[in-house]
Amino acid sequence: MSILTHPHIVQLLAVSTEEEPYGMVFEFMSGGDLNQYLRNALPAETSLDSNEKAKVYLTQEDLVSVSIQIAAGMQYLSQMKFVHRDLAARNCFNRR
Numbered sequence: 001m002s003i004l005t006h007p008h009i010v011q012l013l014a015v016s017t018e019e020e021p022y023g024m025v026f027e028f029m030s031g032g033d034l035n036q037y038l039r040n041a042l043p044a045e046t047s048l049d050s051n052e053k054a055k056v057y058l059t060q061e062d063l064v065s066v067s068i069q070i071a072a073g074m075q076y077l078s079q080m081k082f083v084h085r086d087l088a089a090r091n092c093f094n095r096r
Helices: 034-039 060-079
Strands: 012-016 023-026 041-043 056-058
Touching: 034 041
Parallel strands: 041 056
Antiparallel strands: 012 023
């Protein structure tokens, strides 16, 4: 995984296999995962009240952009002969 270098793939920084528990260190994704991002999102035309100021507005263009970025990352993995096996919103991250 350390050879994977693409703007839409989280970078593996280190692996610890000397003793248990084994671990992997990835670059920090301050925006969290796509699952939480989408759960906090509202359609762009929604009006907010004071309790929903932290919500994110998403347009159709935003959703298409996210889809294209995920597809580009998966295409890169395919070209590298790497099989992800667990593509899910919880495994897609936002750099912000």
